[in-house]
Amino acid sequence: MTYCVGVLLDDGLVMASDSRTSAGVDNIATFRKMTILEKPDRHLICLLSAGNLSLTQSAVSLIGEWATGKKAELNINKAKTMFRVARIVGQALREVYQDDAESLKAHGGEFNANFILGGQIKGERARLFHVYSAGNFIEATAETPFFQIGETKYGKPVFDRLLKQSMPLAEAAKLVLISFDSTMRSNLSVGLPIDLLCYEGGSLAVEHYRQLDEADGYLAGIRRQWGEGLKRVFTGIAPPDLDG
Amino acid sequence: MTYCVGVLLDDGLVMASDSRTSAGVDNIATFRKMTILEKPDRHLICLLSAGNLSLTQSAVSLIGEWATGKKAELNINKAKTMFRVARIVGQALREVYQDDAESLKAHGGEFNANFILGGQIKGERARLFHVYSAGNFIEATAETPFFQIGETKYGKPVFDRLLKQSMPLAEAAKLVLISFDSTMRSNLSVGLPIDLLCYEGGSLAVEHYRQLDEADGYLAGIRRQWGEGLKRVFTGIAPPDLDG
Incomplete structure (x- = not known):
């Protein structure tokens, strides 16, 4: 199983992913699910992946090949907006679908590959997208950041x-780590290490x-403090009158 | 959507269910999902249901009919253990399956009907089961109560x-209501009112x-106190150093 989160803030982005990949319970391995594409002072792009690792890895490889290729519309280095980058990620998923979906289906598999795409291109603010298996995508808004x-x-x-979208990066990073802690406690197949990128809007570079x-x-401190804190809050609430 | 919980404690049982049933977003209604079968000083049985309401209602009706019928092995009033009651609930689901599954499938539906079964029969301790759509079931243990x-x-x-299994009933009821609050905040299709039964082991009657x-x-107090408490704990934890 996988857990990845992307948060869009007034100050930038927080992106995080776990590293556990399992193909059945007897084959558990560690793979990074975060890919950072950095071109200082031009763009910073971060991809988080979930689903079938063979599919998401292939899509990332394609995006990499296209970035050195001749087709401008598939080249992230030529994309002028994050919307265009999201289209390229979707296109990569569609090409992988063309290649792999039929064989996968014949073997009982499912075409499952999702990306969270966050980043900034010079001249735009930072933006955050969720790209689905079909290559379509939605963008984060103030209501659901x-x-x-x-x-x-x-x-x-x-x-x-x-x-809150107005949170400082470090506060949002704390919240993201608490969310990971809750997830890892309830689903043991989500596992460490956690990749954590805190991107300061406008920096166009990996600084944190x-x-x-x-x-x-x-991380150990957050687990202890959050767990103990919850226990304290719980204890501080009076129990109900059982008879109403 | 539905949310039901059953908790097995040293002191008895806490059983709770929401009341929201939806057939598409434009048809939302309220149905009780808790059925209590009480025979004072002989047994107290509580069923919580999730899945297709037509299926779970039919199963409950069958159990009721069988309780006045001639077949002793299907009669909860003659069951000497909660294990036997779980078998009867499973048998009811299998009969509903025989009647409805094929037509349901022809209409694109799925046979989805689950029960949490809790209760006590004189001579036994209180016990808790999860009965699946196929009529098979598992029993709660100290590891997963x-x-x-x-x-x-x-x-x-x-x-x-x-x-903790050693919690008093009222403390566990408080925890159950906090769990409902978290669920209702994140999934609006789980809805009030909540049916809450706190069963004191040995009483063989509905007292609370x-x-x-x-x-x-x-409930309003718990929502406020838990929400504010979490915020306090969160604020009390120092943010991470972004650069490790």
């Missing part, structure tokens, strides 16, 4: 309660990137 | 963090039953 893919539900309530693993002191 | 059906994920993290609706002061 975050996307989740993979095992999304366990970690959603904390966003519904606490996320961390990988958090079991040994990470901050 | 709760079952959820319907929209289960949003409300699971609080159980994973806070549930409440229905909580929008006007319920305790």
Whole structure:
């Protein structure tokens, strides 16, 4: 299973992904699900992937090949807006679909490949998209400034309660890590390390990137403080009168 | 959508269900999903249902008919253990399957009907089961003393963090209501009123039953206190150093 989150803030973007990939319970491996495409002072693009790893890896490889190729409309280095980049990501998924979907179906598989796409191109503000398996996509707005893919539900309530688009990057990063903690507690197949990119709008560069693993002191602290805090809040609420 | 929870405690059982049934977004109605079968000083049986309402209602009707019929092995009033009651619930689902599954499939429907079954029969301790669409079932144990059906994920993290089988009934009822609050915030199609039964082991009777609706002061208080408490805990945790 996978868990990835992208959050669009007034100050920029927070993007995070887990690293657990499983093909059945007896084959669990670690793969990065975050791809960063950086061209300093021109663009910063971050892709988070969920679904069938062979499909999402192929799509990312295609995007990479196209970036050195001749077709301008498929080249992210020539894309003038993040909307165009989202179209290229969708196009890559459609090409992988053409190549793989039929064989996959013959073997009982499903074409499942999703991306969260966040980033900024010079001249635009930072933007965030969710690109679906079919290559279509939606963009985050002020009403829903975050996307989740993979095992999304366990970690959603904390966003519904606490996320504000006006939060500083570091506060949103804290919230994202709490959401990961809730998810990992309830679904053991979402696993460390966590890739965490905090992108400051306008910087057009990777300035704040961390990988958090079991040994990470901050992550351990957040787990303990959040868990203990919840227990304290719970204890502080009076129990109901059972008879109404 | 539906959300139902059953919790097995040292002191008894807490059973709760929402009341929202939808057949498409334009047809939302309220139906009770909790059925209580009480025979004072002999047994107390509580069923919570999720899935296709026509199927679960039919199964409950069958159980009722069988309870006045001649076949002892299908009669809950003659069942000597909750295990036998779970078999009867499973048998009812299988009979409904025989009647309805083929037509349902022809109309593009799916045979989806789940029960949480909790209760006690004189001579036994209280027990809790999850009965699946196929009529098979599992029983709660000390390792996993709760079952959820319907929209289960949003409300699971609080159980994973806070549930203890040794909790008093009222504390577990509070936790169940917090779990409902999280679920209702993240999925608007889970709706009030909530049926809440707190069963004291050994009583063999309904002593503590409440229905909580929008006007319920305790529910409003829990929503506010839990929401504010989470915000306080969140604010109290230092943000991460973005650069590791």
